[in-house]
Amino acid sequence: MHALVIHSPILVIAIPLLAAFLTPLISRVSEKARDILVIATLVFVEFLVIILARDIYLTGIHIYTLGASSPSLTIPEHYMVPVRIILEVDAMSIFMGIISATVSLAAAIYSLSYMKEETGRDMYYTLLLLLVVGMLGLEFTGDMFNLFVFLEILSISGAALAAFRTRFADALEGGFKYIVISAVGALIILFAIGIFYAQYNLLNIAALAQVIQYTMLDKIALALLVTALAMKLAGVPLHMWAPDTYSVAPAGTTPMIYVASQACLYALFRVCFTLYGVTLNTATIGWIVIIIGVLSMFVGVTMAVQQSDIKRLMAYHAISQSGYMLLGLGVGLAVLANPEALAAYGREAMSGGIFHIVNNALYKGLLFLTAETLFYCLGTRDLNKMGGMCRNMKYTSIFFIIGALAISGIPPFNGFTSKLMIYESVYRFNPILSVIAMLVSIITLASFTKAFQSAFTGPALPQYRNVKEAPNSMLIGMGLLTIIIIFFSLFPGLIVNTIVNPATDALINQASYINAVMGGL
């Protein structure tokens, strides 16, 4: 068991990779065996992530050096810098890892029955497992070039999954836009990594963080990295690919592509907080991140109210909620150099933003799954054509109501808790930002009222009289997310103290990240 914990960072990446390439072979034998293989792999990955999380909260940062005689031998003898690929898992990485593993498991269970009529399902499951590899690799890596490689793995599998249903013309367009955006962004990130290597001859994040000075070339690299990662996480004004891609992906994969964007949010904060730390001018970059966040919130929600396609509405809300996370963590970044402001409201803003990441993954995933259930049962995504479905689809209506109340920040749900933490701390930084955030929350509630009224309430329309409720495995997938949302709503203190506050401390504490690899050199 202890050996399993020590080797779990690499097992979490290697086992889905192996299963991804075994899937087409096993599906020649039988379809049921392939489904069992996929679900068993994802359950095992979830188990590994949970035992690694427990160990990290007890003992601290975990290092895994690939190819060394022992996993923690980062710097060989007579060397001054780490020379091997190192996976470094601290509390923030494992926080994102828990989210990725859980959402992937729920999405795979949902896809079991959703994709029954599609052909080529073995390729679908291969791509799904590769997307899991990309997300978890991006979150556990301690090396800049590995970040680029896993980012590309994530982009290629995400784009192929988004364009999977090639019989729809708009699915291909959504997938094409995603791969073009990702290719340009990733190449610009590689350019920035080249700039780092040219100056310091180092690729390891901890080693770079120890020696980085904020030269002119570093400023260019920071601008390129922030913009490319902001494009991957769909922050305004680089968000326009997101509604196209999220609305056409097949059901289970939309939450997964969305959590992949949140992994890029994690990469952005790893670069800003840990790689640069206090060497950069935190007030400037903090305000840039805050401005991107506020624009995302406002433009996202005002475009969402206006939509009449239900999945595009959900996608614009996803953009808007990313703005809350950028706002919270941006305020933390802006006061990073100022210790008493950091202790007074900076930490709380960061905790609110980080808590919002997990809340958002849950209820946004639930809402995407309900929107796709409506598409599965009714055959249309257009809200103008729907009406009165709460009589036929009772469970879906309940899940939709819970998701809509949670995302709008209505007490007692978990959305209210994280938004309260953000409102209170951001108010002490600058009151206008907090007022804009509350306004956006009200417009969010308005747009979900509109969606609920159009799709679920109203008189029973004659053309939908025979529509039945969704199949069981889809309800189980949505029910799993709802139970987790209710648990997070009733016990937020447990979640904040156990998972969120260690992640905040891990981001602020750059020195412990460096020491874990460099060992005091």
Added chain:
Amino acid sequence: MATVVSSLDFWDPLVCIIAFIVLIAVIYLFRSRGQKKYKKGTAQTQIFLSGEEAPGAEQQHIKAQNIYWGFFQALKRYYDPTIKAHTGIINDYIIWFIALAAAIAVILFIVGLI
């Protein structure tokens, strides 16, 4: 375990739920003192439109694009340029990317000089 303590105040969802339960009990008390003597299925439970015929189910339901019409009219000066900016052409997405990267680089350079 359920309480989140911030530096100014606290949030406890169990207190909130108890408050909701009390509120629902009060609402139920009010609604239980309503009219009980009515006959279901007769004209007493139909929609009343001053004696006109109620339109069919298709026309009763307000379509999604017509809801919040007043909000969109009031914010027309914001919505028209914003919706036109969301063109859907892939070339425009890269133009925004280059513009933002250049803007951030220039801001970092200028702030570094001061």
Added chain:
Amino acid sequence: MTGIIFNIPFLAVAALVGIALYIIISQRNLIKIVMGIVILESGVNLFLITLGYREAGIAPIYTNAPEGVMVLPIPQALTLTSIVIGVATTALMLSMIMLIYRHSGDIDSEKSRKMKG
């Protein structure tokens, strides 16, 4: 004068990246956009290799190595990885363009889009 000779590859990188970004912005044909992305990738790969060069350096191989400074081997490994990733990305983009053409009969980026706003 010798300074300029060693900077020519960097000027070539700037030219390639600039031309590639200009192509991606201005060309409407989807295949030309993919060509622009391939040129961008070539530019970044050239940048990675060039930054490893050391003056009068020899190839970074230890067997029967003559005396002298070796060029850096790590950027060469990074470039190989990047070339492979670029092949996969280009193949995916081209196959999507093929299917888009089957659906809408047009590969103009403005005429083949169905989603906007």
